[in-house]
Amino acid sequence: MRHHWLLLGACGWVLLILMFVTKYINFRATDGYGERVVSQNWTESGTRTIKVQSLETKTKSSSRPAAQSSSAPSSAAASSSWQSVIDQRNRLLRAVCKDPALRNLTHNPVSKFVLDRIFVSDAHKILFCQTPKVGNTQWKKVLIVLNGAFPNVEEIPENIVHNHEKNGLPRLSSYRPPEITHRLDSYFKFLIVRDPFERLISAFKDKFVLNPRFEPWYKLDIAPAIIRKYRRFHGDHGAAEDERGAGLRFEDFVRYLGDAEGRHRLDRQFGAHIIHWLSYVELCAPCDIDYDVIGHHETLERDAAHILRAAGIDGLVTYPHIPPGITRYNRTKVQSYFSGIGKRDARRLFARYQGDFTLFGYERPGFVLD
Numbered sequence: 001m002r003h004h005w006l007l008l009g010a011c012g013w014v015l016l017i018l019m020f021v022t023k024y025i026n027f028r029a030t031d032g033y034g035e036r037v038v039s040q041n042w043t044e045s046g047t048r049t050i051k052v053q054s055l056e057t058k059t060k061s062s063s064r065p066a067a068q069s070s071s072a073p074s075s076a077a078a079s080s081s082w083q084s085v086i087d088q089r090n091r092l093l094r095a096v097c098k099d100p101a102l103r104n105l106t107h108n109p110v111s112k113f114v115l116d117r118i119f120v121s122d123a124h125k126i127l128f129c130q131t132p133k134v135g136n137t138q139w140k141k142v143l144i145v146l147n148g149a150f151p152n153v154e155e156i157p158e159n160i161v162h163n164h165e166k167n168g169l170p171r172l173s174s175y176r177p178p179e180i181t182h183r184l185d186s187y188f189k190f191l192i193v194r195d196p197f198e199r200l201i202s203a204f205k206d207k208f209v210l211n212p213r214f215e216p217w218y219k220l221d222i223a224p225a226i227i228r229k230y231r232r233f234h235g236d237h238g239a240a241e242d243e244r245g246a247g248l249r250f251e252d253f254v255r256y257l258g259d260a261e262g263r264h265r266l267d268r269q270f271g272a273h274i275i276h277w278l279s280y281v282e283l284c285a286p287c288d289i290d291y292d293v294i295g296h297h298e299t300l301e302r303d304a305a306h307i308l309r310a311a312g313i314d315g316l317v318t319y320p321h322i323p324p325g326i327t328r329y330n331r332t333k334v335q336s337y338f339s340g341i342g343k344r345d346a347r348r349l350f351a352r353y354q355g356d357f358t359l360f361g362y363e364r365p366g367f368v369l370d
């Protein structure tokens, strides 16, 4: 009984401190599982803060074209031309799915794990497959509001966004099999992807460099386990660092990720945290579920507007202006992260993620592989 009260007291303190801190520093959730990072601005990848207008402003916002690109002649014209981009992506995906040489890297059974990644809006007949590190939190907020648990996006507490008991955003896995099939067959389905290597860099930065203190398990459990198994020279500098579980290097991370077979045992140990670096194929089974739209982070402005329209919710929510160029692929960044990585390790990594590159039309990054 006594330590119930102690625990309660401790929780109270933590809550107070958190409230204090969030008041003075502007925290924003990114696309992880309940993760928070200090909001940098749009020049920092992985910490995007796309605001979504609330339902209350829908009458005003719906009269405005959703695609805010000034070069777009009109919303409708922009929409139809973007539809051809979407169609092209879907054609490529279907062609690559059929390629027997890539079969192991592109197909994935629609398991409970995959159904866990997919969120449901029954009110609007939408399924959204979550791909962490691709700015998914805002989409989840949109769906939470559409499902009616909160009147608008601003009123959703950050800790609720990823709490699926409380946020009224069920996972597809929580339905019975015939209900799952019915939804997969008839709902509007989408996911968002970005360059696979940029995504891995973003995962590494968020989980092991920028904000490990909010999710101590990355630093305390996962980093030391990866270092133990994959660091080449344990004797070199940083040994004291390793003892404390800090100091995971991108190089260690790449070697772990590229080890297709050796990884399984560690991954089981790491549990659901690995969703931040699993492939899109493993998360969403894009060859085995017929998604209507695959949005690209690199063209988020056009894709977000298109998805809202295609899902029939553009009158209810809109994305605000996204500063141009901010979601664009940054080759310099990829180059700098891979500058210390051996070609052999880089190629093994690519081999592991080749399905994602090929299915979604991302160019093979020859500049880090050859």
Ligand SMILES: *[C@@H]1O[C@H](CO)[C@@H](O)[C@H](O)[C@H]1NC(C)=O
Pocket: 041, 042, 043
């Ligand atoms: C973002 O931060 C950089 C430096 O960190 C600064 O130069 C830039 O003006 C900022 N941009 C915005 C939109 O605040």
Ligand SMILES: *[C@@H]1O[C@H](CO)[C@@H](O)[C@H](O)[C@H]1NC(C)=O
Pocket: 100, 101, 102, 103, 104
């Ligand atoms: C695919 O995986 C299976 C079993 O893991 C293996 O036997 C087969 O050789 C693989 N095929 C290709 C094309 O890599």
Ligand SMILES: *[C@@H]1O[C@H](CO)[C@@H](O)[C@H](O)[C@H]1NC(C)=O
Pocket: 043, 330, 331, 332, 333, 336
């Ligand atoms: C690309 O990344 C590099 C290295 O991280 C950074 O210095 C540069 O500002 C980035 N460029 C853009 C356009 O964001």
